[in-house]
Amino acid sequence: MKFLTTKWILPVLLSLVTIPRLHAQNLSTNAPDQRDAVPATIHPLKATGIENFYQLSGKIFSGSSPEGDAAFADLQARGIKTIITVDGAKPDVEAARRHGIRYVHLPFGYDGVPTNQAIRLVKAAETLPGPIFVHCHHGLHRGPAGAAVICMGMEGWTPEEAVSWLRLAGTATNYPGLYKTVGAFHPPSAEALKAVPEDFPETSPVPPLADIMVQIDERFDHLKLIKKAGYHPPASNPDLDPAHEALLLDELFKELARSPIAEKRGADFQGKLARAEQEASELHASLMLVPTADLKADASFQRLNDTCAACHKAHRN
Numbered sequence: 001m002k003f004l005t006t007k008w009i010l011p012v013l014l015s016l017v018t019i020p021r022l023h024a025q026n027l028s029t030n031a032p033d034q035r036d037a038v039p040a041t042i043h044p045l046k047a048t049g050i051e052n053f054y055q056l057s058g059k060i061f062s063g064s065s066p067e068g069d070a071a072f073a074d075l076q077a078r079g080i081k082t083i084i085t086v087d088g089a090k091p092d093v094e095a096a097r098r099h100g101i102r103y104v105h106l107p108f109g110y111d112g113v114p115t116n117q118a119i120r121l122v123k124a125a126e127t128l129p130g131p132i133f134v135h136c137h138h139g140l141h142r143g144p145a146g147a148a149v150i151c152m153g154m155e156g157w158t159p160e161e162a163v164s165w166l167r168l169a170g171t172a173t174n175y176p177g178l179y180k181t182v183g184a185f186h187p188p189s190a191e192a193l194k195a196v197p198e199d200f201p202e203t204s205p206v207p208p209l210a211d212i213m214v215q216i217d218e219r220f221d222h223l224k225l226i227k228k229a230g231y232h233p234p235a236s237n238p239d240l241d242p243a244h245e246a247l248l249l250d251e252l253f254k255e256l257a258r259s260p261i262a263e264k265r266g267a268d269f270q271g272k273l274a275r276a277e278q279e280a281s282e283l284h285a286s287l288m289l290v291p292t293a294d295l296k297a298d299a300s301f302q303r304l305n306d307t308c309a310a311c312h313k314a315h316r317n
């Protein structure tokens with residue numbers, strides 16, 4: 001038993017030490033000048049109830065979801081007129097209104113900013129009154145990507161500057177889709193912008209559970225192929241990154257847990273959802289250790305599979 005424990009712990013400890021180092025090496029070899037590319041207009045801010053808060057330009061701010069009245073009061077004191085959230089959760093439209101601020105809800109996922117949503121973001125930022133605060137949940141990944149697209153569209157940021165901003169904001173390289181969108185984004189033409197309707201929604205409807213399940217199922221199908229290939233990218237689908245697929249599945253469960261759907265479905269559903277999220281997170285952790293942890297991944301995969309079935313049995317009619 002002691003031997004088994006040590007065998008399991010050692011790779012975990014090693015990964016903790018080596019993974020950050022590998023990332024650091026990649027960054028420094030691939031992009032030695034990234035630091036210099038950070039736009040000089042960016043500076044960090046502090047506020048109660050807002051994490052990872054930055055001013056990016058005269059008109060654009062970025063950060064986490066404002067928590068509590070003090071956070072909205074801070075935004076108001078800075079003159080913010082519009083908040084754009086790219087998070088899946090329903091925004092606190094009322095709290096913003098009390099401080100004379102209007103919300104716009106243009107959500108997207110962790111796999112990247114769809115082109116039509118990127119164009120809407122730019123149009124919203126250009127046409128709605130500023131300054132504008134852009135946020136997601138923690139202000140680390142999707143929010144900074146949304147703000148980057150906006151700054152490329154209206155502040156003339158280059159792709160290098162936008163990518164440097166993501167690194168500064170702490171956007172995890174685990175979300176290559178966000179980096180890819182930002183690195184490849186071309187500011188929309190005047191014509192493309194003109195075609196976007198100006199009726200930006202204060203809240204966007206959360207997709208029905210069945211639609212979220214279809215996305216969950218798609219990630220799980222990818223993971224089945226990955227498992228069959230011994231936890232490597234499958235030959236039929238060589239672009240699939242095992243750990244990344246598990247991470248995106250985990251994020252889908254997390255976002256569902258924060259949605260009104262989970263609230264309405266009640267405690268048993270929420271408990272089963274929490275289990276599924278935990279198993280997806282553990283599968284992600286084991287897939288980071290491949291090929292040393294095939295057995296552990298097998299067990300995680302099986303438990304995840306069981307959580308799908310358990311919830312369907314109780315809650316799917």
Ligand code: HEC
Pocket residue numbers: 209210211213214216217220269270272273276304305307308309311312315316317
């Ligand atoms: C916490 C509960 C819960 C968990 C966990 C869960 N599901 Fe579901 N799933 C549901 C419910 C409820 C429905 C029915 C939704 C409806 O039809 O409105 C559903 C529906 C589905 C559907 C049918 C979608 C359609 O086209 O109508 C698929 C496919 C699916 N789930 C896959 C999965 C997979 C794969 C997993 C695990 C990786 C999983 N689900 C985990 C609750 C859950």
